[in-house]
Amino acid sequence: MNPLVILKILSFLLIIVSGFMAIPAGIALYHGEFTSLHGFALTVSVVVFIATIIQILLRHKKVEILTTRDGFLLVTCSWVFASIIGAFPFYLSGVIPSFTDAFFETVSGFTTTGASILTDIESLPKSLLFWRSLTHWLGGMGIVVLAVAILPMMGIGGLQLIRAEAPGPTVDRISPRITKTAKILWFIYIGFTILQTLLLMIGGMDLFDSLTHTFGTLATGGFSTKNASVGHFNSAYIDGVITLFMLVAGINFSLHYRMLTGRFNSLYRDTEIKAYLFIFIISTAIIALSLYGNTYHTIGESLRYASFQAANIMTTTGFATTDYEQWVPFAHTILFILMFIGGCSGSTGGGIKVIRLVILLKQALNEMKLLIHPRGVFALKISGNMVKKNIVYAVMGFFFLYIMILLIVTFAIAFDGHDITTSFSTALATLGNIGPGFGKIGPTENYAFYEDYIKWVLSFAMIVGRLELYTVLVLCMPEFWRR
Amino acid sequence: MNPLVILKILSFLLIIVSGFMAIPAGIALYHGEFTSLHGFALTVSVVVFIATIIQILLRHKKVEILTTRDGFLLVTCSWVFASIIGAFPFYLSGVIPSFTDAFFETVSGFTTTGASILTDIESLPKSLLFWRSLTHWLGGMGIVVLAVAILPMMGIGGLQLIRAEAPGPTVDRISPRITKTAKILWFIYIGFTILQTLLLMIGGMDLFDSLTHTFGTLATGGFSTKNASVGHFNSAYIDGVITLFMLVAGINFSLHYRMLTGRFNSLYRDTEIKAYLFIFIISTAIIALSLYGNTYHTIGESLRYASFQAANIMTTTGFATTDYEQWVPFAHTILFILMFIGGCSGSTGGGIKVIRLVILLKQALNEMKLLIHPRGVFALKISGNMVKKNIVYAVMGFFFLYIMILLIVTFAIAFDGHDITTSFSTALATLGNIGPGFGKIGPTENYAFYEDYIKWVLSFAMIVGRLELYTVLVLCMPEFWRR
Numbered sequence: 001m002n003p004l005v006i007l008k009i010l011s012f013l014l015i016i017v018s019g020f021m022a023i024p025a026g027i028a029l030y031h032g033e034f035t036s037l038h039g040f041a042l043t044v045s046v047v048v049f050i051a052t053i054i055q056i057l058l059r060h061k062k063v064e065i066l067t068t069r070d071g072f073l074l075v076t077c078s079w080v081f082a083s084i085i086g087a088f089p090f091y092l093s094g095v096i097p098s099f100t101d102a103f104f105e106t107v108s109g110f111t112t113t114g115a116s117i118l119t120d121i122e123s124l125p126k127s128l129l130f131w132r133s134l135t136h137w138l139g140g141m142g143i144v145v146l147a148v149a150i151l152p153m154m155g156i157g158g159l160q161l162i163r164a165e166a167p168g169p170t171v172d173r174i175s176p177r178i179t180k181t182a183k184i185l186w187f188i189y190i191g192f193t194i195l196q197t198l199l200l201m202i203g204g205m206d207l208f209d210s211l212t213h214t215f216g217t218l219a220t221g222g223f224s225t226k227n228a229s230v231g232h233f234n235s236a237y238i239d240g241v242i243t244l245f246m247l248v249a250g251i252n253f254s255l256h257y258r259m260l261t262g263r264f265n266s267l268y269r270d271t272e273i274k275a276y277l278f279i280f281i282i283s284t285a286i287i288a289l290s291l292y293g294n295t296y297h298t299i300g301e302s303l304r305y306a307s308f309q310a311a312n313i314m315t316t317t318g319f320a321t322t323d324y325e326q327w328v329p330f331a332h333t334i335l336f337i338l339m340f341i342g343g344c345s346g347s348t349g350g351g352i353k354v355i356r357l358v359i360l361l362k363q364a365l366n367e368m369k370l371l372i373h374p375r376g377v378f379a380l381k382i383s384g385n386m387v388k389k390n391i392v393y394a395v396m397g398f399f400f401l402y403i404m405i406l407l408i409v410t411f412a413i414a415f416d417g418h419d420i421t422t423s424f425s426t427a428l429a430t431l432g433n434i435g436p437g438f439g440k441i442g443p444t445e446n447y448a449f450y451e452d453y454i455k456w457v458l459s460f461a462m463i464v465g466r467l468e469l470y471t472v473l474v475l476c477m478p479e480f481w482r483r
Numbered sequence: 484m485n486p487l488v489i490l491k492i493l494s495f496l497l498i499i500v501s502g503f504m505a506i507p508a509g510i511a512l513y514h515g516e517f518t519s520l521h522g523f524a525l526t527v528s529v530v531v532f533i534a535t536i537i538q539i540l541l542r543h544k545k546v547e548i549l550t551t552r553d554g555f556l557l558v559t560c561s562w563v564f565a566s567i568i569g570a571f572p573f574y575l576s577g578v579i580p581s582f583t584d585a586f587f588e589t590v591s592g593f594t595t596t597g598a599s600i601l602t603d604i605e606s607l608p609k610s611l612l613f614w615r616s617l618t619h620w621l622g623g624m625g626i627v628v629l630a631v632a633i634l635p636m637m638g639i640g641g642l643q644l645i646r647a648e649a650p651g652p653t654v655d656r657i658s659p660r661i662t663k664t665a666k667i668l669w670f671i672y673i674g675f676t677i678l679q680t681l682l683l684m685i686g687g688m689d690l691f692d693s694l695t696h697t698f699g700t701l702a703t704g705g706f707s708t709k710n711a712s713v714g715h716f717n718s719a720y721i722d723g724v725i726t727l728f729m730l731v732a733g734i735n736f737s738l739h740y741r742m743l744t745g746r747f748n749s750l751y752r753d754t755e756i757k758a759y760l761f762i763f764i765i766s767t768a769i770i771a772l773s774l775y776g777n778t779y780h781t782i783g784e785s786l787r788y789a790s791f792q793a794a795n796i797m798t799t800t801g802f803a804t805t806d807y808e809q810w811v812p813f814a815h816t817i818l819f820i821l822m823f824i825g826g827c828s829g830s831t832g833g834g835i836k837v838i839r840l841v842i843l844l845k846q847a848l849n850e851m852k853l854l855i856h857p858r859g860v861f862a863l864k865i866s867g868n869m870v871k872k873n874i875v876y877a878v879m880g881f882f883f884l885y886i887m888i889l890l891i892v893t894f895a896i897a898f899d900g901h902d903i904t905t906s907f908s909t910a911l912a913t914l915g916n917i918g919p920g921f922g923k924i925g926p927t928e929n930y931a932f933y934e935d936y937i938k939w940v941l942s943f944a945m946i947v948g949r950l951e952l953y954t955v956l957v958l959c960m961p962e963f964w965r966r
Contacts, residue, residue, distance in 0.1 A: 069855060156854065333897035333906060337890050360883040367880040368957045371639065372552060389872075396879035397850040400843040403886060407820050414816035420921060421904050423816060438903060474851045 005066060006074045008058040010081060011051035017082050018047040020134060021089065028127035036127045039093035047085050068154045069480065075146060076472050079139075079463050083107040086135050095128055100452045107459040109135025111466035112143065112348055114222025114318035114435030115458070117448045121227050126208065129225045133212035140219025140348040141189055143466065144253045148346040149181040156394075156470045188256050192218055196245045203237045217245045220348045222318030222435040229320035229443075236304055239321055243311045247280065250315030250343035271383045272344050272355040279341060279354065283310040283334050290331045306331075314338040316350035318435025320443040332438065339428050339437070350433030350465055352402055359387060359395045401469050405461070406431055412457045413450075426450075430458045431465040488549060489557045491541040493564060494534035500565050501530040503621060504572065504614065511610035519610045522576035530568050551637045552963065558629060559955050562622075562946050566590040569618050578611055583935045590942040592618025594949035595626065595831055597705025597801035597918030598941070600931045604710050609691065612708045616695035620676070623702025623831040626949065627672055627736045631829040632664040639877075639953045671739050675701055679728045686720045700728045703831045705801030705918040712803035712926075719787055722804055726794045730763065733798030733826035754866045755827050755838040762824060762837070766793040766817050773814045789814075797821040799833040801918025803926040815921065822911050822920070833916030833948055835885055842870060842878045884952050888944070889914055895940045896933075909933075913941045914948040 021040045028037035066074070086109065087102035096102040101117045108115045109132055118124065124132070193214055200210035209225055216223045226232035230242055248256075255273060258266040267273060288299070288306035296302040308321050313335045324335060342351015359382065366378040380387045409427035414420065418440065425437030426447075436443040447455070464472045474480050504523045511520035549557070569592065570585035579585040584600045591598045592615055601607070607615070676697055683693035692708055699706045709715035713725055731739075738756060741749040750756060771782070771789035779785040791804050796818045807818060825834015842865065849861040863870045892910035897903065901923065908920030909930075919926040930938070947955045957963050 068857070072854070154854065329900050329902045329906075330897045332903050333894050336903055336907075337894060340890065360880075361887070363876075364880050364884045364887070365960070367877060368953060368960050369962055371555070371637065371953055371957050372960065372962050374551070393846075393876070393879075394850060396876075396883065397843075397847050399886075400879065400882055401847045403882075404844070404847070407823065411816050411820060414813050417812050419812045420815050420819055423812075424819075470851060470854055474854050477848075477851050477855065479852055479855050 001073070002066065002070050004058055005061050005063060006070055006077065007054060008061050009063060009066075009074055010077050011054040013078055014047050014081060014085055015051045015055075017138065018044045018051075018085060020138060021131065024089070024127040024131040024134065027130050028125065031126050033125040033127050036089065036093045036095070036125045039089035039091070039095075040127070040131075042092055043085060043088040071150065071154050072471050072474050072480070075150070075467060076463070076475055078142070079107075079110055079467065082138075083110050083459075083463075086110060086131075089131055090128060093125070093128065095124060098452075100455050101448075104447070104455040104459050105132065106135055107462050108435070109133075109221065109223060110139035110142075111433050111462040112136050112139045112219040112221040112316075112350070113430060113433040113462045113466075114216065115430060115441075115462070116223065116435075116446050117450075117455070119446060119448050121225065130208070130212060133215040133221075133223050133225065136219035136221030136223055137193070137215035139466075140215075140221065140249070141186060143219075143348050144185045144189055144346070145178070145182045146467075148185060148252070148254050149178045151468055151471070154471075156468050184257055185253050188253060188260065189218065192245065192248060196241065199241045200238060203233075203235055203241060205233065205238065209233075213242065214245070216319065217242050217317065218249045218348065220246065220249050220315045220317040220343060220350065220433075222312075224319060230308075231321040236300075239304055239308050242319065243308045246311040246315045246317050246319075249317075250276065250311070250347045250349040252344045252346035254346050255344075269383050271358055275358050276344050276354045279338075280307075280310055280314060283314065283338055287327075287331045287334050290328050290334075295327055309335060310338065313434060314341060314349075314351075315343045315347075316432055316434040318429075320436065323442065323444045325438065325442040325444075336425075336438070339425075339432055339434055342432055352399065352432075355382070356395045356398060358382065359392060360399060363392050363396070398469060401473070402431070405464060405469065409457060409461045413454055416451050416454060426458065427461065430461040433462060433465050484556070485544075485549065485553050487541055488544050488546060489553055489560065490537060491544050492546060492549075492557055493560055494537040496561055497530050497564060497568055498534045498538075500621065501527045501534075501568060503617060507572070507610040507614040507617065510613050511608065514609050516608040516610050519572065519576045519578070519608045522572035522574070522578075523610070523614075525575055526568060526571040554633065554637050555954050555957050555963070558633070558950060559946070559958055561625070562590075562593055562950065565621075566593050566942075566946075569593060569614075572614055573611060576608070576611065578607060581935075583938050584931075587930065587938040587942050588615065589618055590945050591918075592616075592704065592706060593622035593625075594916050594945040595619050595622045595702040595704040595799075595833070596913060596916040596945045596949075597699065598913060598924070598945070599706065599918075599929050600933075600938070602929060602931050604708065613691070613695060616698040616704075616706050616708065619702035619704030619706055620698035622949075623698075623704065623732070624669060624672055626702075626831050627668045627829070628661070628665045629950075631668060631735070631737050632661045634951055634954070637954075639951050667740055668736050671736060671743065672701065675728065675731060679724065682724045683721060686716075686718055686724060688716065688721065692716075696725065697728070699802065700725050700800065701732045701831065703729065703732045703798045703800040703826060703833070703916075705795075707802060713791075714804040719783075722787055722791050725802065726791045729794040729798045729800050729802075732800075733759065733794070733830045733832040735827045735829035737829050738827075752866050754841055758841050759827050759837045762821075763790075763793055763797060766797065766821055770810075770814045770817050773811050773817075778810055792818060793821065796917060797824055797832075797834075798826045798830075799915055799917040801912075803919065806925065806927045808921065808925040808927075819908075819921070822908075822915055822917055825915055835882065835915075838865070839878045839881060841865065842875060843882055846875050846879070881952060884956070885914070888947065888952065892940060892944045896937055899934050899937060909941065910944065913944040916945060916948050 021044050025037060025040040083103060083106045086106040090096040090102040090105060091099050104117055196214040196217060197210045200213060212225045224230060251273060255270060284307045287310060288302040291306060292299060292302040305322055309324055312319055340352060341357060342353050343349015345353045345355045362380050366380060369378050370376060380392060406427050409431060410423045413423040413426050422439030425439055426441050429435055429437035504527050508520060508523040566586060566589045569589040573579040573585040574582050587600055679697040679700060680693045683696060695708050707713060734756060738753060767790045770793060771785040774789060775782060775785040788805055792807055795802055823835060824840060825836050826832015828836045828838045845863050849863060852861050853859060863875060889910050892914060893906045896906040896909050905922030908922055909924050912918055912920035
């Protein structure tokens with residue numbers, strides 16, 4: 001363990017995060033939102049002051065000597081501390097008077113969950129609305145690099161798989177090659193951001209709304225600047241653009257990279273993307289069929305709302321265009337099942353992830369073949385490559401832990417008297433980084449009514465879910481801190 | 484595959500099942516219930532006639548040449564055909580006019596689920612009430628032998644574990660030693676039956692009610708002869724006796740055997756029984772605390788109802804002493820979580836089973852240790868013995884399949900417009916062989932309102948759940964039928 005090196009990187013990261021606060025601070029200045037400006041200025045100065053001192057004191061520490069163990073601690077601390085400093089502008093400006101609420105909202109931002117404690121979003125100063133959406137975008141940026149380049153190296157939950165370049169299950173030192181990968185990924189991420197913003201502006205949205213909704217889309221976050229969310233714009237074009245980019249954000253970014261460099265055959269070989277699109281198309285079709293003739297009267301309208309919600313829930317974004325709780329119960333069930341699935345690995349989407357479910361399904365079939373032919377050997381192939389036993393093991397372990405944490409969080413919520421539907425769907429919506437659910441946290445509701453202790457539990461669930469469970473949970477093992 | 488041998492054993496089994504119909508037929512004769520008598524007589528004569536012809540035609544076929552593959556088919560067919568012939572007395576007597584309903588009720592009986600389509604149980608003729616409860620007892624008898632002696636040999640879902648005597652994961656031929664094991668297990672089962680019946684009679688129940696409720700308890704079934712179920716008797720003594728025997732029925736019967744032969748140290752060594760009792764005690768304590776002071780006013784009363792329901796749901800019995808849906812929502816959540824757990828392996832209880840969850844939990848912890856020490860080797864021990872990797876694999880596969888089937892059944896139910904709480908808890912209550920759930924199938928409700936197609940899906944779910952998933956699912960694989 002190298003606590004000083006971790007501290008050095010962490011303080012550098014917090015300087016960057018507070019540096020991004022300059023943008024909303026500028027907006028606050030422009031619109032004369034002085035209490036918000038005060039909040040940003042105070043946060044930035046304190047963070048930069050302390051972090052700079054740390055940087056100076058630790059200037060001789062080399063960053064290369066990080067181990068995977070340091071990695072777990074660093075990654076968890078990054079999300080926790082970014083959320084703490086990110087919460088201060090909300091808190092100091094008095095816009096969110098409770099620090100618990102401010103922290104919850106910011107965790108929800110950085111983990112790209114999109115669960116909100118705000119009851120009247122439009123009453124917020126523009127600068128804070130922008131910051132709120134920016135936390136999504138920054139969180140998404142972090143997750144893309146984490147999920148494509150860092151977590152696979154640390155051998156978490158079978159994610160080794162998505163990185164063909166990594167030879168074994170684990171490497172002991174975090175490679176400096178990450179810097180190069182990160183740059184490519186951010187280039188793609190920023191490219192998509194510009195593209196979607198432009199497309200939304202063509203649809204009649206102003207720059208502010210286009211940018212903030214693009215942040216919410218590409219991070220699969222779901223924060224909007226309107227009380228009625230995307231439904232506010234009531235435009236089939238805007239719904240379509242957002243649906244498309246939600247789907248894009250839910251795809252593995254290393255696949256985007258390969259596509260951009262002309263390697264189109266990776267698309268045909270990739271098991272996960274095929275399963276992802278298959279699930280999306282089937283769900284959209286089923287939901288549209290169930291809505292056609294009762295909720296909506298044209299096929300076009302049914303498809304518009306069905307595809308938006310299928311992409312919205314599956315990629316774990318969590319915008320709203322309509323109150324799906326008013327739909328026929330059968331459509332709920334499709335959304336409920338999609339909540340378990342989530343996006344692709346290496347995307348900004350949350351949930352269990354498509355690839356893991358494909359592996360689990362193939363393994364279950366192999367297990368049955370083994371019962372029929374006890375001496376048989378059955379290979380498990382993904383994208384044409386054999387999957388090693390230890391990866392299948394890790395994926396299975398991940399799945400069990402996911403369900404277990406889901407039930408524990410459900411339990412913690414129900415402890416205060418909330419009904420099962422609300423408790424279970426809240427647990428699912430936070431652990432899977434989705435945002436809205438069913439019952440008291442449906443698409444037209446919010447998380448404001450929850451007791452403080454539940455908001456802390458849910459903040460924890462969002463971070464645990466976002467960081468693929470193990471990153472956070474290993475820190476709870478006594479073994480982690482030994483020696 | 485030896486279809487003729489399977490047919491021979493199956494027809495023999497059906498002769499036994501219809502032989503047991505002699506008891507309710509006698510009751511029908513005694514009470515002058517002639518339409519029921521007609522139903523029993525017709526069923527028995529047709530079954531015995533056809534089965535005897537099969538026996539005669541196949542008299543030279545040797546039974547020893549069964550393979551594990553034959554085993555899967557035989558076991559599945561046994562439950563399906565026993566349920567078909569068991570349904571005829573209800574159907575032919577006109578007491579359950581729909582064959583779908585009669586089949587559902589009988590599957591629910593033989594799988595020891597206890598889900599009922601009857602709205603007025605007390606209006607049934609005594610003979611049919613007795614037969615209904617007897618299906619539980621016979622199903623429990625079958626399950627004990629299946630779970631202790633047969634399934635572990637076939638290597639299903641990691642159950643190899645519970646049979647220390649079996650050396651490897653699979654043996655190719657079903658051993659004739661089963662006969663000996665079966666006799667011992669039935670001796671214990673019948674012993675418990677006599678004991679509980681006597682204890683209930685001491686509490687003031689008549690022989691008929693004592694016997695039928697004992698059948699429902701020891702099979703962890705849950706059919707009662709009263710509309711208000713066990714609540715009808717409103718006796719703390721009777722609740723206590725039933726709670727105790729539900730717990731007994733949820734324990735591995737091979738452990739009962741070891742205890743009866745004086746090997747008490749197996750109790751201390753057994754990981755599963757310790758976890759089972761721990762979960763029961765903790766759940767009872769938490770539920771009792773949550774009820775004390777609001778639903779019930781004395782600690783004794785709170786403990787009485789809490790322990791009954793904890794045992795009732797965890798062992799997947801499904802009696803009712805009170806409408807737990809009226810309890811505080813927090814108590815629901817405990818019951819909801821217990822619905823996932825189930826009884827011990829080798830018991831008559833359903834669900835995922837305690838041992839599997841213990842293995843999954845230990846494996847998840849090992850997985851985390853492995854992330855901390857990538858080159859470490861971490862053993863997984865149960866009852867002091869190392870658990871082999873292939874068993875952990877099988878357990879993990881089982882868990883995933885269980886959750887997947889749960890969601891598929893939920894989907895099938897919601898398809899007809901039922902809400903998520905009802906659909907999900909119905910899936911959980913049938914796949915786990917519990918009986919009651921939440922929403923429209925709460926402890927005071929029944930399954931009568933469901934559409935016919937859903938009753939067939941649920942019948943399938945009950946059989947799949949009862950036979951540890953794989954036994955039935957392998958039959959759906961094309962590989963099973965090849966060569």
